[in-house]
Amino acid sequence: MAIGWIVFLLLVNNSGTLGNYHDCNVSQRCMKDINIFLWDLNQDEPKEYATLMYDSFGKMGSSVKDGNVNQPGSLQQCRSAIGPGFSAQYCQVFLKQGAIQYFVGICLPDSCREQDVERIVQCDGLQFNQRSLLSPLPPILTNQSYQDIIMTHCLADAVTLDASSVACMCVCCVMLAIPLAATLLRALRRSDPSRMVSPTEHISLSNFYGTLKSNGLSGNEVNGQTLQENGRINPVAEDISQSCLSSCFRAFALQTTSKGVFSTLPSVQSDKYASLNGIRVLSLLWIICGHSAQFPVINNLDNYKTWRKAVQSSPTYVLTISGPVFLAVDTFLLLGGLLSARSLLSSINKAEDHLSLGLVANYLFKRIKRIQPLHLFTMCLTVSLISLVQWGPYWFPFVETLMDCKAYWWANVLLISNLLPVHEICIPWTWYLSLDFQCYATTPLLVYIYRFKRSVFAIVVGSLLVISTVTSAAITACLHLPVFQPSTITTDNYVLYYYVKPYTRYGPFLIGILTGIHLTTKKGQLLKEKWQAALGWFCCLSMMSLLIGLAYLLKETPAYPSVAHALYQGLHRPVWALAVSWIILACEEGYGGFIKTFLSFGVWVPLSNISFACYLVHPIFIILYNGLQETPIHYTDINFMYLFFGHLVLTLVVGCALTVLIEKPYLFLKDKSI
Known part of the structure; x- marks a missing residue:
């Protein structure tokens, strides 16, 4: 089994290679999958996934002098490739060549971590047909042929959420749910034909518009009944506390908040x-x-x-x-x-x-x-x-x-x-x-x-x-x-x-x-x-x-x-x-x-x-x-x-x-x- 693996590596090194992978200090799984990808790419009839991965690599375009220096490649095409025992992942290598900074998109097996990708690029180990898949910009455009690596980054295929993200989503949901619930509640209450306007609601309407006086009565007296009697809270006081909640729902309901927003007439104040x-x-x-x-x-x-x-x-x-x-x-x-x-x-x-x-x-x-x-x-x-x-x-x-x-x-x-x-x-x-x-x-x-x-x-x-x-x-x-x-x-x-x-x-x-x-x-x-x-x-x-x-x-x-x-x-x-x-x-x-x-x-x-x-x-x-x-x-x-x-x-x-x-x-x- 070991002899077969060595022969496989020798054959791969004649066409596509990871180069001096021992010097690159790349993980064995990543090295194996990359060599499989390069082997399948070099066949007389390359496998479909290998062609997709190779085609997803970023390549230099025209008008570099005008600012077209980034080489994004094809992210979705890379992610669609599925090899034998691995899936493809899209990574970016951020480079500096002279005064120009740019990134190149590359497509590698998902068994390669970001550290592996950086080591591969550093030792120029990603080659196919004796040509680097990360060729530098021509010196005539930059006055320098040497590339410095700034960083590497692989974009995850799936979304990962942490506690802060979940908390933010919950806050958004709650802030949207409150006015929607208030709108529905008010619509249901208005649709009830048997519902009569009670003194409680009348008080709440007054409170909503900034006063507790109704029909000439003071804020602590309604229909001749005081809010506090013999040290105990009168039922009317409970009605007023409920009216505060009712006014809050009314304030959040769309029936209230939408008034005036679409008017083409300025308010009296403005x-x-x-x-x-x-x-x-x-x-x-x-x-x-x-x-x-x-x-x-x-x-x-x-x-x-x-x-x-x-x-x-x-x-x-x-x-x-x-x-x-x-x-x-x-x-x-x-x-x-x-x-x-x-x-x-x-x-x-x-x-x-x-x-x-x-x-x-x-x-x-x-x-x-x-x-x-x-x-x-x-x-x-x-x-x-x-x-x-x-x-x-x-x-x-x-x-x-x-x-x-x-x-x-x-x-x-x-x-x-x-x-x-x-x-x-x-x-x-x-x-x-x-x-x-x-x-x-x-x-x-x-x-x-x-x-x-x-x-x-x-x-x-x-x-x-x-x-x-x-x-x-x-x-x-x-x-x-x-x-x-x-x-x-x-x-x-x-x-x-x-x-x-x-x-x-x-x-x-x-x-x-x-x-x-x-x-x-x-x-x-x-x-x-x-x-x-x-x-x-x-x-x-x-x-x-x-x-x-x-x-x-x-x-x-x-x-x-x-x-x-x-x-x-x-x-x-x-x-x-x-x-x-x-x-x-x-x-x-x-x-x-x-x-x-x-x-x-x-x-x-x-x-x-x-x-x-x-x-x-x-x-x-x-x-x-x-x-x-x-x-x-x-x-x-x-x-x-x-x-x-x-x-x-x-x-x-x-x-x-x-x-x-x-x-x-x-x-x-x-x-x-x-």
């Missing part, structure tokens, strides 16, 4: 700020378009250099580049500051012009109740999907996100994820929620100073704007940060020290607070003449155009401290916020013209109602699409246009569902009902 709906939706579309174009660029494009050259040379790509496109985030910060100031001042007026610690605590709690349920649901949903999906060759960015969530989920709960290093943020796009809440928490202090003494308020606001501007400029100069670069999002220093930090992004939010205070407390028109409005519009549109145009002039990353880059980085965000605040002010004072008409279209209202859910969920569709690809994406304008519209439609549908199932119920719950 009617004065109808232009905000259009601004919010257009900013959201800008962000989705940018993400749809940029996420594939990180690792999925086969012509990255063509894309980079196109977007850096023409302003027509302003919707997809990572310089001006993220001005939409500053627009959101401006709107957040405006609405936070308006909300707090409204609460102060209802509290008879008294700003107390209790009012501030309630103000912050309402914000947490507004963002955290859907935020945490999205985090759990992302972890669940990443755990359940069988990823393709472009898996690595998403698995890293999963590992970050398992280690740093607490930062999302505490809303401090933007303070962590960029490579530790769970669900990277949720950094904005942490930044927004941190800025939101400063509004009560600024409003207090404003009410205390206007001169002190002016000094504080001016100092904060100067500090934010100078800090941004200094960080840009010291770290030589770019202001325009399609791959900016992958630059660690840019994100780590500048992009997500409150001390560099506070300017737009602060300008939003000032705008909100002015619009809420103004006594008369600020704009009294048409020439003032015309001058304002000219300055506004000129500054917006200048900010976008300057990004193209400063597109090169500086190799030294650059004054121009520092000034742009320090000033462009607050200047953009000032321009948008002018648009809002002009629309509110009757000088908006056709721009106000456009921004106030009824179609923006339902889209604005679901914008928060759309922001949170849209990257999930982009990640799923990119991660399930088995071949690279080829950049063309038409391809990316279809990607954007495809992601947008899915985002709107799921965003609408999550708004009524997850977001709205917690907004309808009163503090006493929680």
